[in-house]
Amino acid sequence: xxxxxxxxxxxxxxxxxxxxxxxxxxxxxxxxxxxxxxxxxxxxxxxxxxxxxxxxxxxxxxxxxxxxxxxxxxxxxxxxxxxxxxxxxxxxxxxxxxxxxxxxxxxxxxxxxxxxxxxxxxxxxxxxxxxxxxxxxxxxxxxxxxxxxxxxxxxxxxxxxxxxxxxxxxxxxxxxxxxxxxxxxxxxxxxxxxxxxxxxxxxxxxxxxxxxxxxxxxxxxxxxxxxxxxxxxxxxxxxxxxxxxxxxxxxxxxxxxxxxxxxxxxxxxxxxxxxxxxxxxxxxxxxxxxxxxxxxxxxxxxxxxxxxxxxxxxxxxxxxxxxxxxxxxxxxxxxxxxxxxxxxxxxxxxxxxxxxxxxxxxxxxxxxxxxxxxxxxxxxxxxxxxxxxxxxxxxxxxxxxxxxxxxxxxxxxxxxxxxxxxxxxxxxxxxxxxxxxxxxxxxxxxxxxxxxxxxxx
Amino acid sequence: xxxxxxxxxxxxxxxxxxxxxxxxxxxxxxxxxxxxxxxxxxxxxxxxxxxxxxxxxxxxxxxxxxxxxxxxxxxxxxxxxxxxxxxxxxxxxxxxxxxxxxxxxxxxxxxxxxxxxxxxxxxxxxxxxxxxxxxxxxxxxxxxxxxxxxxxxxxxxxxxxxxxxxxxxxxxxxxxxxxxxxxxxxxxxxxxxxxxxxxxxxxxxxxxxxxxxxxxxxxxxxxxxxxxxxxxxxxxxxxxxxxxxxxxxxxxxxxxxxxxxxxxxxxxxxxxxxxxxxxxxxxxxxxxxxxxxxxxxxxxxxxxxxxxxxxxxxxxxxxxxx
Numbered sequence: 006x007x008x009x010x011x012x013x014x015x016x017x018x019x020x021x022x023x024x025x026x027x028x029x030x031x032x033x034x035x036x037x038x039x040x041x042x043x044x045x046x047x048x049x050x051x052x053x054x055x056x057x058x059x060x061x062x063x064x065x066x067x068x069x070x071x072x073x074x075x076x077x078x079x080x081x082x083x084x085x086x087x088x089x090x091x092x093x094x095x096x097x098x099x100x101x102x103x104x105x106x107x108x109x110x111x112x113x114x115x116x117x118x119x120x121x122x123x124x125x126x127x128x129x130x131x132x133x134x135x136x137x138x139x140x141x142x143x144x145x146x147x148x149x150x151x152x153x154x155x156x157x158x159x160x161x162x163x164x165x166x167x168x169x170x171x172x173x174x175x176x177x178x179x180x181x182x183x184x185x186x187x188x189x190x191x192x193x194x195x196x197x198x199x200x201x202x203x204x205x206x207x208x209x210x211x212x213x214x215x216x217x218x219x220x221x222x223x224x225x226x227x228x229x230x231x232x233x234x235x236x237x238x239x240x241x242x243x244x245x246x247x248x249x250x251x252x253x254x255x256x257x258x259x260x261x262x263x264x265x266x267x268x269x270x271x272x273x274x275x276x277x278x279x280x281x282x283x284x285x286x287x288x289x290x291x292x293x294x295x296x297x298x299x300x301x302x303x304x305x306x307x308x309x310x311x312x313x314x315x316x317x318x319x320x321x322x323x324x325x326x327x328x329x330x331x332x333x334x335x336x337x338x339x340x341x342x343x344x345x346x347x348x349x350x351x352x353x354x355x356x357x358x359x360x361x362x363x364x365x366x367x368x369x370x371x372x373x374x375x376x377x378x379x380x381x382x383x384x385x386x387x388x389x390x391x392x393x394x395x396x397x398x399x400x401x402x403x404x405x406x407x408x409x410x411x412x413x414x415x416x417x418x419x420x421x422x423x424x425x426x427x428x429x430x431x432x433x434x435x436x437x438x439x440x441x442x443x444x445x446x447x448x449x450x451x452x453x454x455x456x457x458x459x460x461x462x
Numbered sequence: 463x464x465x466x467x468x469x470x471x472x473x474x475x476x477x478x479x480x481x482x483x484x485x486x487x488x489x490x491x492x493x494x495x496x497x498x499x500x501x502x503x504x505x506x507x508x509x510x511x512x513x514x515x516x517x518x519x520x521x522x523x524x525x526x527x528x529x530x531x532x533x534x535x536x537x538x539x540x541x542x543x544x545x546x547x548x549x550x551x552x553x554x555x556x557x558x559x560x561x562x563x564x565x566x567x568x569x570x571x572x573x574x575x576x577x578x579x580x581x582x583x584x585x586x587x588x589x590x591x592x593x594x595x596x597x598x599x600x601x602x603x604x605x606x607x608x609x610x611x612x613x614x615x616x617x618x619x620x621x622x623x624x625x626x627x628x629x630x631x632x633x634x635x636x637x638x639x640x641x642x643x644x645x646x647x648x649x650x651x652x653x654x655x656x657x658x659x660x661x662x663x664x665x666x667x668x669x670x671x672x673x674x675x676x677x678x679x680x681x682x683x684x685x686x687x688x689x690x691x692x693x694x695x696x697x698x699x700x701x702x703x704x705x706x707x708x709x710x711x712x713x714x715x716x717x718x719x720x721x722x723x724x725x726x727x728x729x730x731x732x733x734x735x736x737x738x739x740x741x742x743x744x745x746x747x748x749x750x751x752x753x754x755x756x757x758x759x760x761x762x763x764x765x766x767x768x769x770x771x772x773x774x775x776x777x778x779x780x781x782x783x784x
Contacts, residue, residue: 224655224656225655225656226656226659228654228656229654229655229656229657229659229660230631230659230660231570231571231592232570232590232591232592232593232626232627232628232631232654233570233590233591233592235654235655237655302570302571302574343547343549346547346549346575347547347548347549348548348567348569348570348571348572348575348590349569349570349571350569350570350590351569
């Protein structure tokens with residue numbers, strides 16, 4: 006047995022926090038069930054009792070017990086609920102942009118049954134009391150299971166480690182200084198050493214700021230034409246290569262957040278081949294958009310890492326398909342409208358993504374034939390496995406974590422408004438295909454699409 | 463033209479129309495009374511978020527010579543100083559029903575935002591390091607007058623700090639639109655990656671400078687000299703300064719001003735007969751008159767007298783981040 010297997014991660018993985026809700030009692034009838042990990046792909050019935058998947062059967066074979074809601078789902082697909090390893094809930098500090106209730110409502114509307122919140126809030130989550138108060142709030146307000154990462158370094162200053170062991174005891178799923186890299190190699194090394202005691206995955210925002218500098222978009226032909234300072238791809242890929250080497254040396258467990266460049270895909274491949282315990286995520290916007298969008302100077306396309314070139318986008322799609330990139334994470338980053346209504350160089354980085362993730366990827370990758378539907382569905386929830394949690398499944402005995410999706414429905418992003426408190430979507434105004442009709446999270450109905458029929462008299 | 467935001471939005475005939483109009487205003491400038499009544503009763507706002515002497519004063523003179531009412535708003539000492547956002551400032555100024563807003567901003571795309579938020583015609587008087595379209599137009603005007611022929615086939619070398627230069631970016635687009643072959647030359651740290659995509663060649667030394675018909679030297683901005691972009695002004699001048707030895711007798715020399723004597727240009731060439739530098743300044747007023755005229759009175763898409771666009775309502779420049 007290798008050292009890696011001997012200690013996957015010290016300490017037990019904490020449970021997700023969610024508000025108390027009555028467990029779902031529902032018979033979902035006639036949906037196309039697609040659970041790639043469970044080998045399920047065909048029409049069937051799913052009976053949910055007391056918040057768990059009680060039975061899965063051929064279509065029309067299951068009966069609804071008394072008091073059980075029947076959901077007629079013919080024409081819809083049922084997937085294991087999605088899991089997002091990268092969400093900014095902006096709480097505490099910027100509740101005007103998002104809070105636990107609104108952010109998790111947005112997640113539920115996007116088909117998510119679980120999310121992981123980043124700690125770069127105000128104050129940052131670098132001590133157990135802040136973490137405990139957040140968890141209390143999630144237990145009272147969260148519509149879907151919510152886990153929290155804590156900071157790697159105190160105050161996110163990149164200097165001294167947080168009390169990682171106490172934070173783990175208080176329920177931190179893992180650690181990150183997301184928004185900022187752990188700049189000093191020596192600090193990262195200490196965090197990886199300390200991980201042997203504390204456990205928890207180290208999630209890394211990879212950026213060499215001596216290369217990215219004051220950059221506001223991808224460095225390339227578009228930035229040259231706009232006279233905007235560029236963020237070169239190598240600012241990400243060289244940071245990944247460095248951190249992978251350190252993680253390998255310490256046999257640490259790291260997760261690389263929001264990979265954006267083709268050079269980074271190569272660095273990830275190399276690290277994985279070398280046996281480094283490393284996983285990665287990619288965002289829907291990096292999989293579907295390029296820096297050509299920035300020609301409009303629309304601040305809705307400003308984020309970090311930036312949208313890169315078509316060759317990068319295609320490399321990311323291929324890496325997601327092959328599994329080099331493990332999962333989709335949205336990097337849902339709400340911003341107030343007045344902050345985004347500024348010149349491009351001044352506006353803050355980040356876009357919301359929970360409500361559009363599946364539909365944007367289905368429309369831009371599955372429909373054109375770049376990615377199998379089953380692969381997308383698997384990658385949409387693989388973030389749970391990456392962070393040491395059991396991924397959702399449509400199998401008897403599993404907690405009821407699922408979503409019902411209409412793959413024929415098209416909708417205009419933003420037209421019905423957003424569940425998120427912010428509206429900075431980079432897909433605003435686009436026509437997307439694939440609409441989440443219902444989400445069951447942690448055994449409870451977390452979202453139902455509101456439908457109104459107005460009939461002419 | 464409805465707005466003048468970027469040279470990239472202009473076709474060659476748009477440019478020629480403006481330059482021809484500038485010729486007719488140049489004729490007016492030769493008279494004792496330099497004023498025409500074209501824009502009488504209409505308001506033009508100069509909204510300057512950066513200090514500027516020649517651009518703001520030439521826009522001011524241009525507006526006055528067209529008989530427009532002019533309002534100068536500088537960031538210093540205005541509500542901007544009190545933290546007012548660009549959007550609120552533009553809404554406030556738009557309440558005065560200006561026919562045109564001329565904006566200079568340290569940020570790329572500011573002019574597009576003004577055009578989105580105001581019904582006025584908008585002129586980009588320099589947005590960050592992106593573009594300075596009226597500078598490019600006056601450069602074309604000056605060069606065309608001196609050359610006395612269409613600019614097709616002229617070999618133009620733009621020399622210096624291309625990375626931080628909005629003049630360079632508008633210049634590359636404008637000279638190539640008029641049929642010139644454009645080369646940019648400077649230290650590799652000051653040439654943006656992939657600048658060739660704008661349609662120019664890149665050189666890192668002046669070795670082949672003799673092939674140039676026109677040498678366009680850029681201002682070396684002292685404030686950019688920190689860090690390691692250029693090791694020293696001395697080394698920069700040794701490699702890239704245009705002096706009497708490098709400037710050929712048949713080459714023309716241009717510079718957007720203000721000149722750093724002894725850095726990008728040697729004093730001897732500034733006063734040489736090949737230099738067009740003072741003509742460029744002179745052209746500033748008539749070309750900006752022509753731009754305002756085209757937007758507000760004479761052009762095919764000119765805004766009508768109410769200050770509102772006479773064409774169809776303009777679509778937003780880009781999908782709005784709601």
